Amino acid sequence: DAMVIQNPRYQVTQFGKPVTLSCSQTLNHNVMYWYQQKSSQAPKLLFHYYDKDFNNEADTPDNFQSRRPNTSFCFLDIRSPGLGDAAMYLCATSRARLETQYFGPGTRLLVL
Amino acid sequence: DQQVKQNSPSLSVQEGRISILNCDYTNSMFDYFLWYKKYPAEGPTFLISISSIKDKNEDGRFTVFLNKSAKHLSLHIVPSQPGDSAVYFCAARTPPNAGNMLTFGGGTRLMVKP
Numbered sequence: 001d002a003m004v005i006q007n008p009r010y011q012v013t014q015f016g017k018p019v020t021l022s023c024s025q026t027l028n029h030n031v032m033y034w035y036q037q038k039s040s041q042a043p044k045l046l047f048h049y050y051d052k053d054f055n056n057e058a059d060t061p062d063n064f065q066s067r068r069p070n071t072s073f074c075f076l077d078i079r080s081p082g083l084g085d086a087a088m089y090l091c092a093t094s095r096a097r098l099e100t101q102y103f104g105p106g107t108r109l110l111v112l
Numbered sequence: 113d114q115q116v117k118q119n120s121p122s123l124s125v126q127e128g129r130i131s132i133l134n135c136d137y138t139n140s141m142f143d144y145f146l147w148y149k150k151y152p153a154e155g156p157t158f159l160i161s162i163s164s165i166k167d168k169n170e171d172g173r174f175t176v177f178l179n180k181s182a183k184h185l186s187l188h189i190v191p192s193q194p195g196d197s198a199v200y201f202c203a204a205r206t207p208p209n210a211g212n213m214l215t216f217g218g219g220t221r222l223m224v225k226p
Contacts, residue, residue: 040121040218042114042217042218043201043216045214091155100158100161101214104155105154106154
């Protein structure tokens with residue numbers, strides 16, 4: 001049974017056109033994370049929510065925003081995608097900050 | 113500045129032999145270390161972890177060793193099976209008073225040949 005679901009699995013957008021990636025979870029976990037992973041590199045944390053408390057990493061560009069309307073859903077908004085934003089975006093959840101993170105399958109974003 | 117490094121991008125092993133994946137870190141504040149396994153088109157899945165107060169943790173065919181003085185950890189898979197072929201990421205966690213976040217290494221692609 002899918003526990004962390006990401007839609008769509010592949011997303012194509014145009015340079016500068018806003019795009020939203022979605023993540024949902026059936027685990028009822030308190031914490032949700034968004035990571036960016038570029039080819040052959042380590043996943044890089046963009047931000048995370050602890051319940052409704054938003055925590056942005058210091059080096060996450062302002063172009064990236066997130067929303068968490070309820071426990072189950074979390075969205076990644078890229079306001080003006082550039083070619084350098086093409087990457088795999090991974091959503092993860094954990095019951096608490098100290099606990100194991102469970103990852104979704106990722107959304108691969110292509111910017112034309 | 114890469115705080116967690118996996119210096120071997122790939123490793124090829126014969127089925128039945130031991131696979132040893134290595135990871136080095138620089139931040140002495142890391143208090144917990146994890147290994148994740150990733151198949152193509154799937155997200156990373158948790159495999160095994162170790163606290164900084166231990167030097168070994170074993171789970172079936174998987175054993176993680178931690179050498180704090182060398183800031184080095186390794187994952188041993190024995191015996192290796194073709195289904196173990198995947199990308200393996202090590203990750204290190206900072207304690208709660210330092211952000212409590214995971215930092216990932218760049219991954220090592222393991223290929224187990226039948």
